[in-house]
Amino acid sequence: MTFAAFSTPAQAEPAWMCGGNWFCAYDGFDGQDQILDAYGACGAIINIGNMGKGDRISSIWNKLPNRRVNLLNWTGSAWETIWSTVPGDVPHNLGPHANNRADAVEFVC
Numbered sequence: 001m002t003f004a005a006f007s008t009p010a011q012a013e014p015a016w017m018c019g020g021n022w023f024c025a026y027d028g029f030d031g032q033d034q035i036l037d038a039y040g041a042c043g044a045i046i047n048i049g050n051m052g053k054g055d056r057i058s059s060i061w062n063k064l065p066n067r068r069v070n071l072l073n074w075t076g077s078a079w080e081t082i083w084s085t086v087p088g089d090v091p092h093n094l095g096p097h098a099n100n101r102a103d104a105v106e107f108v109c
Helices: none
Strands: 004-007 023-026 034-040 045-047 059-063 068-074 079-083 104-108
Touching: 023 079, 023 104, 034 045, 059 068, 059 079, 079 104
Parallel strands: none
Antiparallel strands: 004 034, 023 034, 023 059, 045 104, 068 079, 068 104
C-alpha cells in the first residue's frame, strides 16, 4: 500500500516557501511559484502529470528527514529517474537535463 499526501497552494508565495518535513516543488527557478508540497510513504509515487503539473518543475527542496525523493520522467513506456535528492537536502534549481521534465515524484526509504 502506498500513501501520499499533498496540497496545491492557491496563490503564489515568496521564494522557497516550504513547510517543515515536506518535499516542495516549484514552477520557477529559485523556489518561485510553488506547485507542490508533498509527503509520501516509502515507495509512493505522485503522478503530477495526471494533476496537470507535468513538465513544470524547475526547482525543489526536500525537507523530509527520512526520505530520498526522485523526480521521474515518463518515457512513454517506463519511468526514468532524472533527479534525486537526499533527505533534508538544501534547495536546488534543476539542471537542463531535468528542468521542466518531471512527470512524477517518488519517495524512497
